[in-house]
Amino acid sequence: MNRVGVVCEDAAEAAEQNKDGRRSDGVMDLLRGALTLLSAALIILTFPFTAWMCAKVVLEYERAVIFRLGRIVKGRPKGPGLFWFIPWLDNIQIVDLRTVSFNVQQQEVLTADGVSLQVDAVMFYRVVDPSLWVTRVQDGDEAMHTLAQTTLRAALGAHTLTEVLAQRRYILQRMRVALYTTTRVWGVQVQRVELKDMRLPLIAAEGEVKASHALSDAASGLSPVAFHLRYLQSLSSVSSSSSIVVFTLPTELLQAFSHQS
Numbered sequence: 001m002n003r004v005g006v007v008c009e010d011a012a013e014a015a016e017q018n019k020d021g022r023r024s025d026g027v028m029d030l031l032r033g034a035l036t037l038l039s040a041a042l043i044i045l046t047f048p049f050t051a052w053m054c055a056k057v058v059l060e061y062e063r064a065v066i067f068r069l070g071r072i073v074k075g076r077p078k079g080p081g082l083f084w085f086i087p088w089l090d091n092i093q094i095v096d097l098r099t100v101s102f103n104v105q106q107q108e109v110l111t112a113d114g115v116s117l118q119v120d121a122v123m124f125y126r127v128v129d130p131s132l133w134v135t136r137v138q139d140g141d142e143a144m145h146t147l148a149q150t151t152l153r154a155a156l157g158a159h160t161l162t163e164v165l166a167q168r169r170y171i172l173q174r175m176r177v178a179l180y181t182t183t184r185v186w187g188v189q190v191q192r193v194e195l196k197d198m199r200l201p202l203i204a205a206e207g208e209v210k211a212s213h214a215l216s217d218a219a220s221g222l223s224p225v226a227f228h229l230r231y232l233q234s235l236s237s238v239s240s241s242s243s244i245v246v247f248t249l250p251t252e253l254l255q256a257f258s259h260q261s
Contacts, residue, residue: 032068054084065130068089072135093130107119109152109157111160127188140188147182155175
C-alpha cells in the first residue's frame with residue numbers, strides 16, 4: 001500500500017508540473033501574440049516609412065528560417081522572392097539549398113586484415129529541410145566533415161583489402177546509406193560519396209627504395225666530367241630566390257673530403 005501511495009503521489013506531482021508548464025507556455029504565447037499584434041499595428045501606422053525595414057528578398061536557391069522571439073515561425077521557410085518580417089522581433093537565418101561538395105581529409109584506414117591504407121574521398125550533399133538544418137546541428141559544415149571522416153574509416157575498416165578493391169561500389173553504397181541515416185535528422189540529403197585515391201604506404205616505400213637504387217647505379221656509371229656537367233645542370237635548375245643562396249664547390253674538393261672520411 002505504501003508503494004502504491006508513493007506512485008500515486010509521484011503521478012500527482014508530475015501532473016501538477018505538466019499543468020504548471022502548460023500554464024506558463026500559455027502565458028508566453030499570449031505575450032508573443034500581443035507583441036506581434038502591437039508590432040503589426042505600429043508597422044501599419046508608420047507605413048510606408050517602415051516598409052523598407054520589414055521587407056527582405058532571398059534568391060531562388062535560398063530559404064529564410066524566421067525565429068520570432070526565439071521560436072520558429074510556423075509554416076514553411078520563406079522564399080524565394082520577397083517576404084515580410086518584423087525586424088525588432090524576428091531573427092532570420094538564410095540557408096543555401098544548392099549541392100555542396102567537399103574533399104574528405106586524407107584518412108589512414110586499417111582494414112580488417114591489418115593493411116594500412118591512405119584514402120582520399122569526396123562527398124556531395126544538400127540541405128532539404130532548412131528548419132532542421134538550423135535547429136538540429138550547431139555547425140553543419142564541420143559536422144558533415146567529421147561525420148564523413150569517421151564513416152569512411154568505419155566502412156573501409158570493416159572489410160579486408162581484397163574486399164575493398166573488389167567491392168568498392170558496394171562499400172560506397174553502404175557508406176552513403178549510413179550517412180543518410182545519420183544526417184536525415186539534420187535536414188540533409190547525402191547525394192554521392194566517391195573515393196578519389198587509395199594508396200598503400202608499403203608500396204610507396206618499396207618504390208622509393210627502388211628509385212634510390214636506380215639513382216645510385218646511374219651515378220656510379222658517370223665519368224667525372226659527366227658528373228660535373230650534371231652538377232652544373234642541377235644548379236641551373238634551381239629557381240632564383242632571395243631566400244636561397246647556392247655556393248658552388250669544385251668537385252676535386254668534395255672528392256678530397258670523401259677520401260679523408
